[in-house]
Amino acid sequence: MNILGISALYHDSAASLCCDGTIVAAASEERFTRKKADASLPVNAIAYCLSCIDGGKEAIDAVVYYDNPILTLDRWLTQCIWVSPQNEKVIEKTYKGMFSDKIWIHDRLEDIVGTLGKYGKLLVCEHHISHAASAFYPSPFEEAAIVTLDGVGEWATTTIGYGKKEEIKLLREIKFPNSLGLLYSAFTYFCGFKVNFGEYKLMGLAPYGEPVYYQCIIENLIDIKEDGSFLLNLDYFAYMTEQVMTGKTFENLFGMPRRIPEQRITKPYMDLAASIQKVIEEVVYKIVKYARELTGSEYLVMAGGIALNCVANGKIQRSGLFKDIWIQPAAGDAGCAIGSALYAEYSFYKGKRKIDSNDSQKGSYLGPYFSNGQIKAFLEEGNCIYHYYECSDLFPKIARWLAEDKVIGIFNGKMEFGPRALGGRSIIANPMASQMQAKLNLKIKYRESFRPFAPAVLEESASKYFDIITDSPYMLMVADVKEELRYEPDFNKKISSEEDIDMLQLINQKRSTIPAVTHVDYSARVQTVNASRNPYFYQIIKAFEEETGCGVIVNTSFNVRGEPIVCTPQDAYICFMHTDMDVLVLENFVLIKEEQPLLLEDSDWRDEYELD
Amino acid sequence: MNLIDTREMELIKAIADKIHKLHSLEETGSPYKNEKSRTSCWEIRREGQKAMEIMPYYFQSPVELQDMLTQVFKEGLNMDFILPVTVAAFKQRKDTAIKDEVSPYIYEF
Numbered sequence: 004m005n006i007l008g009i010s011a012l013y014h015d016s017a018a019s020l021c022c023d024g025t026i027v028a029a030a031s032e033e034r035f036t037r038k039k040a041d042a043s044l045p046v047n048a049i050a051y052c053l054s055c056i057d058g059g060k061e062a063i064d065a066v067v068y069y070d071n072p073i074l075t076l077d078r079w080l081t082q083c084i085w086v087s088p089q090n091e092k093v094i095e096k097t098y099k100g101m102f103s104d105k106i107w108i109h110d111r112l113e114d115i116v117g118t119l120g121k122y123g124k125l126l127v128c129e130h131h132i133s134h135a136a137s138a139f140y141p142s143p144f145e146e147a148a149i150v151t152l153d154g155v156g157e158w159a160t161t162t163i164g165y166g167k168k169e170e171i172k173l174l175r176e177i178k179f180p181n182s183l184g185l186l187y188s189a190f191t192y193f194c195g196f197k198v199n200f201g202e203y204k205l206m207g208l209a210p211y212g213e214p215v216y217y218q219c220i221i222e223n224l225i226d227i228k229e230d231g232s233f234l235l236n237l238d239y240f241a242y243m244t245e246q247v248m249t250g251k252t253f254e255n256l257f258g259m260p261r262r263i264p265e266q267r268i269t270k271p272y273m274d275l276a277a278s279i280q281k282v283i284e285e286v287v288y289k290i291v292k293y294a295r296e297l298t299g300s301e302y303l304v305m306a307g308g309i310a311l312n313c314v315a316n317g318k319i320q321r322s323g324l325f326k327d328i329w330i331q332p333a334a335g336d337a338g339c340a341i342g343s344a345l346y347a348e349y350s351f352y353k354g355k356r357k358i359d360s361n362d363s364q365k366g367s368y369l370g371p372y373f374s375n376g377q378i379k380a381f382l383e384e385g386n387c388i389y390h391y392y393e394c395s396d397l398f399p400k401i402a403r404w405l406a407e408d409k410v411i412g413i414f415n416g417k418m419e420f421g422p423r424a425l426g427g428r429s430i431i432a433n434p435m436a437s438q439m440q441a442k443l444n445l446k447i448k449y450r451e452s453f454r455p456f457a458p459a460v461l462e463e464s465a466s467k468y469f470d471i472i473t474d475s476p477y478m479l480m481v482a483d484v485k486e487e488l489r490y491e492p493d494f495n496k497k498i499s500s501e502e503d504i505d506m507l508q509l510i511n512q513k514r515s516t517i518p519a520v521t522h523v524d525y526s527a528r529v530q531t532v533n534a535s536r537n538p539y540f541y542q543i544i545k546a547f548e549e550e551t552g553c554g555v556i557v558n559t560s561f562n563v564r565g566e567p568i569v570c571t572p573q574d575a576y577i578c579f580m581h582t583d584m585d586v587l588v589l590e591n592f593v594l595i596k597e598e599q600p601l602l603l604e605d606s607d608w609r610d611e612y613e614l615d
Numbered sequence: 616m617n618l619i620d621t622r623e624m625e626l627i628k629a630i631a632d633k634i635h636k637l638h639s640l641e642e643t644g645s646p647y648k649n650e651k652s653r654t655s656c657w658e659i660r661r662e663g664q665k666a667m668e669i670m671p672y673y674f675q676s677p678v679e680l681q682d683m684l685t686q687v688f689k690e691g692l693n694m695d696f697i698l699p700v701t702v703a704a705f706k707q708r709k710d711t712a713i714k715d716e717v718s719p720y721i722y723e724f
Contacts, residue, residue: 067721125724126722128720171720172719173720174659229654346720346721
């Protein structure tokens with residue numbers, strides 16, 4: 004069956020195409036519209052998916068939406084009654100969103116896709132089943148415990164399920180307003196970052212602080228039971244009654260105001276980040292432990308926004324609780340486009356599941372691809388100055404430039420699906436350069452200086468650099484840099500709250516032989532790369548190893564702050580020209596910055612992207 | 616009221632009941648304090664939770680629901696008022712109604 008899966012209208016809209024259970028294509032709408040976390044109907048992502056099948060929309064058997072609008076309406080209505088009559092304004096504000104498209108989704112999609120496939124009626128799949136299916140079906144496991152953790156979907160915020168062959172059952176759930184996702188988002192908001200955007204920044208900030216507020220959080224904000232279930236004390240949260248996450252009671256509890264976005268980050272906010280990270284790790288561990296007991300399975304799969312917390316994931320993996328774990332790379336709502344389509348294939352159409360011993364996610368390279376011919380046509384049209392190299396010459400050249408501390412934009416193969424750049428649309432650099440983290444943050448990405456960068460390492464060399472016990476192809480696990488590679492920094496004193504912290508001085512400390520990818524606590528968000536998933540990217544790292552003896556490179560997403568990751572050669576070229584990147588490699592074409600003509604623009608490009 | 620069939624009436628009562636329960640909750644205090652003594656907060660997930668049981672029909676138009684809610688807020692949680700307003704707000708729209716699940720957790724829309 005050819006099934007189109009749709010995730011839309013909340014955040015991170017996306018579409019996927021699954022044919023007889025094989026994931027053929029998947030893409031987020033933001034990559035096409037250039038609007039981060041775009042929640043609109045994924046018209047462009049759908050068009051891309053339909054372009055990947057002979058016959059286009061005529062070949063589609065069914066269209067599946069990832070959320071049951073009636074259950075969501077029920078929750079919204081209940082919440083309206085709950086908060087009335089004092090908070091009519093909230094209802095007025097959320098009302099349009101609820102009724103403009105969501106409950107008319109079948110009409111809206113019919114406008115785009117036509118008759119909604121041969122089946123002729125829209126199928127809707129429950130939100131957490133979509134998450135669960137996105138985690139279980141592409142996994143390499145025949146059976147597994149399934150844990151989904153997110154803000155809210157319909158009523159559920161957290162579920163435990165069990166999958167075996169084609170069947171998935173949800174066994175337990177925790178309902179709104181008790182939500183780990185919303186708890187984490189409340190701290191994201193309070194620390195001055197944007198909800199639904201800045202959660203990974205909070206995670207990156209945590210190692211700079213101490214978990215001094217941990218006790219305060221578990222005594223006042225969340226009641227954690229032994230089996231991982233939990234209750235939130237809504238007296239401290241504002242998301243039920245206002246359009247913000249926290250209010251005065253939260254400020255009073257911690258004795259500080261909400262940090263104003265873009266203001267200097269002081270020690271108490273670092274401590275808050277560290278404290279909530281500790282709480283999340285504790286709850287998530289208890290939940291997966293209970294899932295292990297409940298299902299009896301030795302394998303675990305996870306999805307939902309909280310499953311992107313790679314520090315918590317790494318701890319679960321190292322705990323030995325499960326023989327193996329697999330996490331959907333597009334763990335947020337975008338991944339539900341895949342999950343809902345696969346669930347329809349196996350539950351509705353009773354398809355036979357094919358299990359790949361690696362996984363069926365295809366390295367998450369599921370987006371648009373541009374051939375050398377298409378790239379050449381673009382470069383010619385734009386009067387760009389370029390060089391063409393065969394791969395045998397190209398990879399050593401890239402390695403040499405990296406060794407010279409040049410920063411390189413890489414554009415090859417299909418675009419990644421999910422929030423991580425995995426070598427298809429990446430900016431790469433030398434991890435051994437001690438100033439590289441600050442340089443990349445401030446001159447290339449234009450983002451906060453504290454944010455760490457991830458290493459991409461040859462799979463066979465991973466254990467030489469990191470304390471990692473399994474492969475991590477999707478950059479979803481954090482592991483420590485090997486002790487023997489670490490340095491004791493000169494400036495390593497604990498940050499006190501009175502002190503005016505020089506973050507740059509802290510960040511520029513050489514903490515290991517690969518400082519640009521070593522976080523302040525010696526951790527790293529590792530991507531292991533092998534020749535079968537992405538041979539092009541593998542060859543680059545291999546050539547760098549031959550050039551320098553180091554089998555690791557810096558890998559960060561190809562974008563600037565607030566911009567979605569680049570999709571097309573044009574996006575890549577523009578991003579390259581806007582930043583201090585030195586070299587751009589588009590498949591086999593190379594562009595050197597100083598050779599390029601000036602990019603003439605009518606306005607300041609920085610105004611195009613809202614800061615995230 | 617004469618235009619409402621038995622099934623619709625049952626559903627309207629179910630919604631009114633929900634409003635009543637929420638109202639009761641306000642009187643008994645915070646669920647956090649009430650439920651702190653529980654050893655587990657997991658709920659057992661029913662297989663194939665039916666959307667039909669909760670709300671089978673769309674409102675005829677979004678405006679009707681908005682009107683209903685506005686009036687509910689104005690009047691407060693008065694059951695004598697809520698029931699007829701709710702009844703008035705519901706209209707049958709079987710052509711676009713969500714159907715019973717066609718497979719566990721998946722529905723026709």
